[in-house]
Amino acid sequence: RKEVEQDPGPFNVPEGATVAFNCTYSNSASQSFFWYRQDCRKEPKLLMSVYSSGNEDGRFTAQLNRASQYISLLIRDSKLSDSATYLCVVNLSGGYNKLIFGAGTRLAVHP
């Protein structure tokens, strides 16, 4: 079983749509959670951290369920510029800052 699993995608949605990505992680000792965005042929960039209480940043909402070891990302009112691969990332901490990346879910927003 992979340590971080994501929806395989790709997701093809029209502009303005709402899209949700899911992610599960296997290590219950995981401490921190993130969504990164990676554009084609670019490095990953931090989109947002995910907090236990859930958090929102504009059109983006992240949720964490520690009991189910489940993370989600909701994008509302999709823009063409949202087209990218979204990486679910878990930090094991516990001594050093080790990030475990999911395989990513590709999003394509079309006009």
Next chain:
Amino acid sequence: SAVISQKPSRDICQRGTSLTIQCQVDSQVTMMFWYRQQPGQSLTLIATANQGSEATYESGFVIDKFPISRPNLTFSTLTVSNMSPEDSSIYLCSVDASYNEQFFGPGTRLTVL
């Protein structure tokens, strides 16, 4: 966030040769990390580099193949030794920030013929 640069940005190398990738940060950081992203795959951590100590390698990666230097708090190098086509990947360095976040350099795209 820190500004991170990598050199070279890309290279095409012959099998059996070695390539050293440099990572420079514009501020002092405690920990630097090296990742590999193979074609169509996600990122895999190669090793963690702390200044003044030996790098810590992840399972499947060894120092003889991927020697790392960390001479100061703003710089690190990763060498890919005795390259084969299977080493063709993007190699990225990252630095830790607050709240266990990491920020990445632009990557080095390596093709081994």
